[in-house]
Amino acid sequence: MGLPKIVVLGAGFGGLMTVRGLQKQLNHQEAEITLVNLNPYHYVTTQLHEPAAGTLDPDHTRVALESLINRDKVRLIQDKVTGFDPKEKVVRLAGTDEPLAYDYLVFALGAHTETFGTKGVFENALLINNLNSVRMIREHIEYNFARYQASDVKNEDLLKIVIGGAGFTSIEFVGELVDRLPYLCKEFDIPREKVQLINIEAAPTVMPGFDKELVDYAVNYLSGKGVNFRIGTPIQEITEDGVILKGGEEVKAATVVWNCGVRGNALLEESGLETMRGRIKVDEFLRAPGYEDLFIIGDNSLVFNNEERPYPPTAQMAMQQGQHLAKNMVAMLRGGEMKPYRYAPKGTVASLGRNVGIGTIGNNNKKVFGRKASLIKKLIDARWFFILGGFSLALKKAKF
Amino acid sequence: MGLPKIVVLGAGFGGLMTVRGLQKQLNHQEAEITLVNLNPYHYVTTQLHEPAAGTLDPDHTRVALESLINRDKVRLIQDKVTGFDPKEKVVRLAGTDEPLAYDYLVFALGAHTETFGTKGVFENALLINNLNSVRMIREHIEYNFARYQASDVKNEDLLKIVIGGAGFTSIEFVGELVDRLPYLCKEFDIPREKVQLINIEAAPTVMPGFDKELVDYAVNYLSGKGVNFRIGTPIQEITEDGVILKGGEEVKAATVVWNCGVRGNALLEESGLETMRGRIKVDEFLRAPGYEDLFIIGDNSLVFNNEERPYPPTAQMAMQQGQHLAKNMVAMLRGGEMKPYRYAPKGTVASLGRNVGIGTIGNNNKKVFGRKASLIKKLIDARWFFILGGFSLALKKAKF
Numbered sequence: 199m200g201l202p203k204i205v206v207l208g209a210g211f212g213g214l215m216t217v218r219g220l221q222k223q224l225n226h227q228e229a230e231i232t233l234v235n236l237n238p239y240h241y242v243t244t245q246l247h248e249p250a251a252g253t254l255d256p257d258h259t260r261v262a263l264e265s266l267i268n269r270d271k272v273r274l275i276q277d278k279v280t281g282f283d284p285k286e287k288v289v290r291l292a293g294t295d296e297p298l299a300y301d302y303l304v305f306a307l308g309a310h311t312e313t314f315g316t317k318g319v320f321e322n323a324l325l326i327n328n329l330n331s332v333r334m335i336r337e338h339i340e341y342n343f344a345r346y347q348a349s350d351v352k353n354e355d356l357l358k359i360v361i362g363g364a365g366f367t368s369i370e371f372v373g374e375l376v377d378r379l380p381y382l383c384k385e386f387d388i389p390r391e392k393v394q395l396i397n398i399e400a401a402p403t404v405m406p407g408f409d410k411e412l413v414d415y416a417v418n419y420l421s422g423k424g425v426n427f428r429i430g431t432p433i434q435e436i437t438e439d440g441v442i443l444k445g446g447e448e449v450k451a452a453t454v455v456w457n458c459g460v461r462g463n464a465l466l467e468e469s470g471l472e473t474m475r476g477r478i479k480v481d482e483f484l485r486a487p488g489y490e491d492l493f494i495i496g497d498n499s500l501v502f503n504n505e506e507r508p509y510p511p512t513a514q515m516a517m518q519q520g521q522h523l524a525k526n527m528v529a530m531l532r533g534g535e536m537k538p539y540r541y542a543p544k545g546t547v548a549s550l551g552r553n554v555g556i557g558t559i560g561n562n563n564k565k566v567f568g569r570k571a572s573l574i575k576k577l578i579d580a581r582w583f584f585i586l587g588g589f590s591l592a593l594k595k596a597k598f
Numbered sequence: 599m600g601l602p603k604i605v606v607l608g609a610g611f612g613g614l615m616t617v618r619g620l621q622k623q624l625n626h627q628e629a630e631i632t633l634v635n636l637n638p639y640h641y642v643t644t645q646l647h648e649p650a651a652g653t654l655d656p657d658h659t660r661v662a663l664e665s666l667i668n669r670d671k672v673r674l675i676q677d678k679v680t681g682f683d684p685k686e687k688v689v690r691l692a693g694t695d696e697p698l699a700y701d702y703l704v705f706a707l708g709a710h711t712e713t714f715g716t717k718g719v720f721e722n723a724l725l726i727n728n729l730n731s732v733r734m735i736r737e738h739i740e741y742n743f744a745r746y747q748a749s750d751v752k753n754e755d756l757l758k759i760v761i762g763g764a765g766f767t768s769i770e771f772v773g774e775l776v777d778r779l780p781y782l783c784k785e786f787d788i789p790r791e792k793v794q795l796i797n798i799e800a801a802p803t804v805m806p807g808f809d810k811e812l813v814d815y816a817v818n819y820l821s822g823k824g825v826n827f828r829i830g831t832p833i834q835e836i837t838e839d840g841v842i843l844k845g846g847e848e849v850k851a852a853t854v855v856w857n858c859g860v861r862g863n864a865l866l867e868e869s870g871l872e873t874m875r876g877r878i879k880v881d882e883f884l885r886a887p888g889y890e891d892l893f894i895i896g897d898n899s900l901v902f903n904n905e906e907r908p909y910p911p912t913a914q915m916a917m918q919q920g921q922h923l924a925k926n927m928v929a930m931l932r933g934g935e936m937k938p939y940r941y942a943p944k945g946t947v948a949s950l951g952r953n954v955g956i957g958t959i960g961n962n963n964k965k966v967f968g969r970k971a972s973l974i975k976k977l978i979d980a981r982w983f984f985i986l987g988g989f990s991l992a993l994k995k996a997k998f
Binding site: 329330336338343344348 | 729737740743747748
């Protein structure tokens with residue numbers, strides 16, 4: 199009725215943390231909370247490389263929103279956000295002509311794929327974006343293995359997998375593929391040595407920005423498992439047959455996965471806000487410049503470190519922001535003071551398949567390798583499920 | 599050196615029964631036995647509809663030949679037979695220029711797909727022919743479900759499955775699909791009612807030649823599970839988009855499985871033998887007319903009943919023939935008398951998914967339905983594994 203309307207867009211790490219913070223801290227009389235999400239479930243973006251490779255059941259990476267949201271306090275709308283107007287203070291949805299009005303908007307819809315002008319990305323490449331797209335990757339690879347084996351004329355390109363980009367998620371995906379391939383080859387009676395994994399990266403190193411010793415560890419490990427790295431090699435175009443590298447060389451492959459980075463959500467630019475590569479440089483309270491009622495968290499928020507360089511978008515930051523924002527909004531609604539947000543990095547760990555990893559942890563960026571890093575990574579995953587659903591969910595989803 | 603050379607082509611029901619009969623009854627000094635097979639394994643043709651639908655791991659339907667053959671007595675050649683010359687008494691193989699000479703040839707290579715002149719069968723339809731082709735069917739269906747779900751624009755044709763032919767195996771395949779679909783739909787978040795199974799048959803009835811009461815049972819059961827039967831409807835052409843029926847109606851479907859019957863193996867016609875729809879009308883000792891040294895068993899042998907009508911090709915007959923032939927060859931090599939072969943039908947049972955079936959058993963063709971028929975079908979499958987590998991294999995492969 200007269201209650202302030204809070205609308206949260208997206209049930210990813212940031213959006214969920216916000217909604218769950220709000221539903222815990224606010225009572226019925228303080229606000230009207232609405233969560234809008236495309237799917238009836240939350241999925242764990244940082245695990246998508248596993249169902250993509252087929253090493254994890256996609257169901258394992260998702261949780262029904264029903265079980266995460268207090269429906270007495272939060273209204274759940276399952277719909278696609280098609281736009282929003284920060285001046286009119288409305289959100290537009292695909293499923294209804296009725297605009298959704300808000301007093302406070304939390305934009306937590308996640309990033310979009312960055313193509314860097316490469317042609318054919320959306321037409322011919324597969325993407326590690328959501329549950330539907332990663333199921334597609336798994337099925338695409340299996341289908342081509344089946345096609346290879348069912349055909350009298352053997353087309354070796356069907357067994358080639360190109361991964362465009364060798365950043366964090368790509369390396370994790372390659373690590374899973376390396377684990378999966380022996381099983382896949384056995385399933386389809388294909389000799390392992392016939393399958394080619396080619397990881398192509400424009401930057402002069404794998405995992406740009408990561409510690410060199412960790413990168414070398416990853417490259418050595420994955421090369422030893424047969425991965426062919428082509429570094430300092432930009433992809434110019436993705437075709438139906440594979441990729442064309444800068445300079446014109448063609449690498450044929452039935453499967454091309456594009457994973458070269460993200461840019462801000464297109465809805466932000468379309469709303470007329472000023473963006474930097476699609477993202478919004480938020481103020482210390484995570485607000486879009488010039489707006490008191492528009493919060494941007496997660497992959498779309500640009501947050502700078504002391505050296506004025508932006509932090510890369512991570513699940514860790516999204517979670518922190520969501521948690522922080524919920525507290526701030528509660529304070530704000532109750533006439534209190536909001537506190538400025540500062541990112542507190544706790545380390546970064548990448549998995550290289552099921553039992554190997556690399557990373558840095560703690561304030562002093564201690565390096566971890568191998569089995570130990572892998573274990574820490576699993577703990578990080580389990581911690582998120584613990585936050586969402588306590589011991590029972592953490593145990594159900596754990597991969598130890 | 600001077601030993602008679604017996605060459606058996608194909609390790610299906612018939613070929614395996616022959617070779618195993620020979621290796622058991624003959625000693626080293628009596629013959630040189632060679633088995634030629636495309637794969638290093640035997641697979642159970644009569645179970646292929648299950649891995650095709652994805653209800654059974656393909657590995658479950660095969661057994662390594664290594665474990666079935668006594669390598670002290672039988673030479674195993676894994677190769678593709680490209681032809682044979684019954685006058686020169688040689689077999690030609692894909693992997694070598696050296697012809698394989700024989701004194702006695704057992705042709706047990708199995709049947710080929712019958713198209714009845716329908717266009718596009720080999721180009722655009724999937725076939726229930728071997729492990730590779732049925733893995734392809736499973737992957738094809740899953741891939742199209744993934745494509746449907748990953749795409750913003752929903753193409754309902756991706757969820758349509760046309761089965762051309764409503765004979766014995768087709769009905770068994772449809773039964774498995776009906777069982778699999780709920781799981782498949784859950785896996786890809788697709789509502790079951792969006793998926794269409796369309797079974798098209800040229801004849802005026804489902805399962806032509808089967809008892810009407812059994813057919814009605816099958817049709818009622820499968821219709822109740824959402825299968826759309828189109829009977830008396832010949833398919834004129836299979837295209838990239840689906841099928842075109844006689845009269846011009848188009849049924850669009852991403853998946854078309856063609857299973858309208860078999861004809862004799864093309865190698866028989868190519869060898870210059872006289873065939874009827876590719877099959878050979880064998881004499882009472884299972885020999886090709888005019889040849890004392892060429893035995894044709896299994897799907898390629900035409901055997902007539904008392905009313906001079908040919909028995910349909912079945913695994914049951916192939917097994918009986920292989921067993922009978924081995925005994926006859928042993929007698930022949932030892933200077934004894936061969937005995938004429940007579941088919942002794944023991945009934946026919948078709949499964950309709952995991953727990954339902956229909957069939958006739960025993961000399962009086964007693965009808966069985968439902969769970970009981972399903973159980974008998976599983977016993978028939980288990981019996982074959984028992985013959986091949988005793989209790990341990992039967993238990994390993996059993997599906998109870």
